Amino acid sequence: MAKKEVKKIVLAYSGGLDTSIILKWLKNEYGCEVVTFSADLGQGDELDPIREKAFATGADKVYIDDLKEEFVRDFVFPMFRANAIYEGHYLLGTSIARPLIAKRQMEIAAIEGCDAVSHGATGKGNDQVRFELAYYHFNPAITVVAPWREWKLNSRQALINYAKRNDIPIPITKKRPWSSDRNLLHISFEGGILEDTWMEAPENMYVLTKSPEKAPNKPQYIEIEFEQGNAVAVDGVRMSPAQLLAHLNTVGGEHGIGRVDLLENRSVGMKSRGVYETPGGTILREAHMAVEQITMDREVMHLRDSLIPRYAEMIYNGYWFSPERDMMQAMIDESQKTVNGVARLKLYKGHARTVGRKSESNSLFNLDFATFEKDQVYNQADAEGFIKLNSLRLRIRSLMQNKK
Amino acid sequence: MAKKEVKKIVLAYSGGLDTSIILKWLKNEYGCEVVTFSADLGQGDELDPIREKAFATGADKVYIDDLKEEFVRDFVFPMFRANAIYEGHYLLGTSIARPLIAKRQMEIAAIEGCDAVSHGATGKGNDQVRFELAYYHFNPAITVVAPWREWKLNSRQALINYAKRNDIPIPITKKRPWSSDRNLLHISFEGGILEDTWMEAPENMYVLTKSPEKAPNKPQYIEIEFEQGNAVAVDGVRMSPAQLLAHLNTVGGEHGIGRVDLLENRSVGMKSRGVYETPGGTILREAHMAVEQITMDREVMHLRDSLIPRYAEMIYNGYWFSPERDMMQAMIDESQKTVNGVARLKLYKGHARTVGRKSESNSLFNLDFATFEKDQVYNQADAEGFIKLNSLRLRIRSLMQNKK
């Protein structure tokens, strides 16, 4: 493939070895200006040193942006309004972060007059798809440079040699036998020793959660309040979206909540094992469902539930910025107008379980029927007609079969 | 409503106060022969004394049948092949038992030449629907007598007075402030003090599970083997369906697994709180999903998952014996042909979590690609075309919008 011509490029830059090599490699191979962009999505690393590091490795300009509130408010929360979950287990922590990174990266590309963007995702994974689908959404003519699909540095040793040849500092910390991705919603682990799908993931891998065995011996009760499907307060204290999620991460992590081990299906077609810690998100989803239980109409819920696998698939596969996601979000948001109330959960040794729920304004349970007599609302005798007509097609069918 | 004429009736009879009163009431009101039928579905009660009790209360004939293996093999397992769950939480323990009771009841009606059947379910609940839809499936001309919808005994005191007047022995055990239903799959609780949806269910209510706080401090690992989507062995020991479920109940109960508190939507239209203990079923579902992870195709899984809310709704609403359930079961069973393998779970303090899975015969993960070179299976460069074409419609759309 002929190399694309590039004048100025924005690189999604983490400051780690891989994207440092990419930064240098872009300078070397494309001879273009490189703008680096690092987003603070709550990954827990100090981002300040990144500036210096980027310049030292050859960056022409450096962007570092705190996107935590936007991340939770405009990406995590809309997704949680849908109770989205992928293949029954994965809360989409990485999937939902990529579109935001790509969005800001494309804004910077526009500001800086760049004709290209680049990222450090490999050619076998989901993230390349998520980044690039979003890039093209914002500018269908943008040039995308995906070094892992282009270069020959396909082994760890090749990368280290390249780094040495190019004076890129190699971290002295020992490489862990897995890779990980962290933000305010979760941390994920994959690859390395996890590829043995039968072997339990090692305890020392976990970052956000205590081992359930080491979690407190006493359960903790927590109350989470929702307005229109969004969590707004914990134990009576109102918080911003990012603050609230950070708080739930702390509480949930302490109780060992939110560990998931999933052999999942990637968008590129192979299966891959992911291990996840999503302490706050796990609590949030359970609490949200509890408030829906008391405020949401049955048919709304059942119809919505049947669409969640598809909605989650959209996000997993990188279609956050797509008309089909917009369309489905309109439906979900309509369903959330009445989701106002409080959930009460018991947190204990790795598990969050609903023990109560209430709604001042929108409870569909146990209403005060003072305005008219109770038996107008429910008359047991009505059940006979209900059953008789619901069974009519079955009875006719039986008659037909008996006749034969 | 004019009273139906009835000559001989089969009553689903538990031996408790309510169905004892119904038995007498049927004799009194309809002057018909009454055959009682009691099914052993693993509810844990001694069924033998029922015979004597039934005759003492006026039964003309008594059937007591052990249906445990049929229950698990032909009802629970097909449902678990689908990972069925109602409103995200309820494993349908009562819903799946009713059709089997009704089926056997109708067989007895045929054997005994009965023109009517009766049950003790109230006019506000789901069970009346489940019983009667199944009755009509087997005989659309059967007469159904639902005493709770007919009689005036609408308070506990009225019932007790009726029992006293008719020499029906009243149990001396104190009435619990909730009602419950138990079988080999679960025990459910509802009503009474549970109707305060904000108050936690009391610890002394639970029957099948230890409190997580009192569960062992050491996790237990368990391995469950599946063939065509059905569990066949635990920790290497093959068991019959009912034995296996009973075993998992014991193990799961010991670890406090399977408690659920759900405010759910009834088929008759109101919300109702149910608290459930499903220790074995909770383990079984998680294990089944683990084996599917390694053996099931992605598109099969996603399509199937989108239909599970509908399938679960069918069972919850009483449509087990229906052409739509048959149709969906055909699809589900087709999807399970390759679901052969073993799941490894960690049980600890109220939670069952997958930690490993394997499949000798049907793993779709990490194949040995000896027969041809690895890069024919996956070439990273292919991802570019994949992304380019998957984004094509999004890029064209962006072009259209930019043009405007």
Add this chain to the structure above:
Amino acid sequence: MAKKEVKKIVLAYSGGLDTSIILKWLKNEYGCEVVTFSADLGQGDELDPIREKAFATGADKVYIDDLKEEFVRDFVFPMFRANAIYEGHYLLGTSIARPLIAKRQMEIAAIEGCDAVSHGATGKGNDQVRFELAYYHFNPAITVVAPWREWKLNSRQALINYAKRNDIPIPITKKRPWSSDRNLLHISFEGGILEDTWMEAPENMYVLTKSPEKAPNKPQYIEIEFEQGNAVAVDGVRMSPAQLLAHLNTVGGEHGIGRVDLLENRSVGMKSRGVYETPGGTILREAHMAVEQITMDREVMHLRDSLIPRYAEMIYNGYWFSPERDMMQAMIDESQKTVNGVARLKLYKGHARTVGRKSESNSLFNLDFATFEKDQVYNQADAEGFIKLNSLRLRIRSLMQNKK
């Protein structure tokens, strides 16, 4: 069943024999004030004489309202934005009218301080359900009187005798061997001779459409313009919703378009044959789909299409005023924002067929790619990667199966 107590009632009144008898019967049986309400939905009858007739039969007050524009704008058009169709054939002409009649009837009940409403729909059909679900939506405490389910006048002769005894004039026109319902969207026929499902409906039954055999021998071309999914102009002439539909009825009727013969499933559980004439609606739906073809994203369309059977079922079953319909409408309306363009159809001898479509503002076809080179938009070589990765899961599966 004990008779409900009623002080003042609004009756949906057509002026025909049946609702005239009901009007008198309500006076006789309930001794209440009766307000009649007649809606002009374009049924083509003169409504003015109804006032006198109603008073003559005992009405205390008479409402006659022209609802044609509201009908098409707020009921027909939202439904057509979804391409709703029931069981593949029926365009829901009666189903969509009932909720509007019920809405206005309940407004009148509120204005007039009525405690009850009544309608002339029978106890075997869909319309009773549609009326009453809507009534209860507006006032869950309203008393509903459904004479057909209450009275003993279950034969034509009984009705005529009742009319004679009560001085209700009996129309001299011969009773047709079917019943029908007409509004601006359609006319339906059912019952009588149509119950022989093998016999063709007679030519003299049809009202809105010429026989295709007698339609013009020359095809007519028509252009229909849409804005956000709503038809706004025909052949360049802008019209109000009701005018536009009336115009299409004339044109379509002339060409014999929109006849459908369907054996359908009623919401109450039995099958029933309906024959329909929907000339304008048939043209409208085809034209709407044509404009969607050029303006709507693929995934939006496919997802939407999978939900239309459910949406149509909601309307057919009477759930227009329901949170699930609101939720789905939000999704549909979001999908229609870009549905702007013109369809060209050929009308000929009973059939309307798209022959062209265009969109100035929202075409997703054949864009001018002047701003960047064409091969950036589509490079044939990309197809290889696309196919390779789309087949990956299938190839891995084949490998697994070959290995066995």
Add this chain to the structure above:
Amino acid sequence: MAKKEVKKIVLAYSGGLDTSIILKWLKNEYGCEVVTFSADLGQGDELDPIREKAFATGADKVYIDDLKEEFVRDFVFPMFRANAIYEGHYLLGTSIARPLIAKRQMEIAAIEGCDAVSHGATGKGNDQVRFELAYYHFNPAITVVAPWREWKLNSRQALINYAKRNDIPIPITKKRPWSSDRNLLHISFEGGILEDTWMEAPENMYVLTKSPEKAPNKPQYIEIEFEQGNAVAVDGVRMSPAQLLAHLNTVGGEHGIGRVDLLENRSVGMKSRGVYETPGGTILREAHMAVEQITMDREVMHLRDSLIPRYAEMIYNGYWFSPERDMMQAMIDESQKTVNGVARLKLYKGHARTVGRKSESNSLFNLDFATFEKDQVYNQADAEGFIKLNSLRLRIRSLMQNKK
């Protein structure tokens, strides 16, 4: 891209200019043995001359197979059991043929010991995807040569020059301003002048159907009998699947039935206009739906209908040989067990309309209720309870909203 090494290849060969050039090009570029394969799917061309032509152009071996019965029985009919239709209009005539061609091509590859296969589909269309997904299903290690994605012969002139240089005879018939694909189910047209989506397709393009204007002035009635969802007889005459479809093509073509003009979404992401003639298939689908109307349960039908867009998408996108299609087919076939009966259609001037349907064995309509009284089957009074309980959730919701 480095050229793959190929020893022996099977080429799907039509005998036309394009595949003749491909045959020669494969010899020239790959220096491999070439086996040609031509399938008779009812495209109406004489296939015998192909043998000589293929050898003359350099083929080493030639296969010509009549697959018409297999095509209709094992591909067309299963698809029609589902009423499959793509984007509301396209009956998938080309989509369903590709998997069969690929299947036989892979059988020949196995017989002949070939390491590669090739086809003449371009890099912008759906057919390359359909061929290659099927190839990989049968042999995931097969090498696929797609000349249109590889070579530089990207204009008509380049092809003709290549033909001249290589002594390939160029047909003297004038090239038509569109391309087409024909088999026993349909003929499709695309490209060329059809790319103006506003211009009507020219009358002289059509092959299988008379113009409706020139069709007989007298309607024709036709009766089609179905067994388990498959058409088995027309007007009382039993025929094999291929004979039956051919017969319906003749009859439907005479009446101008089955023309469709659709701007559709390709699997590779762009929109494309297709014009289709499917005379027999159009009749068959309408007739099948008519028999379903009288024999199929409501819930089965509605559930099935909601899945048809997905099923049709699978076929359109090339996933005929896939586990998800197998799974869905199992469901569809289960739904067809009772679809036994006869449809009566009126064919006239471009349109096929159901006018009657009956089923001796499986009618769910108008049963003889002799065995028990009619009012046990349907009691009008039951409708009140049915409506009351179906509206319960709506009434509770209104109460909640009114309270606010």
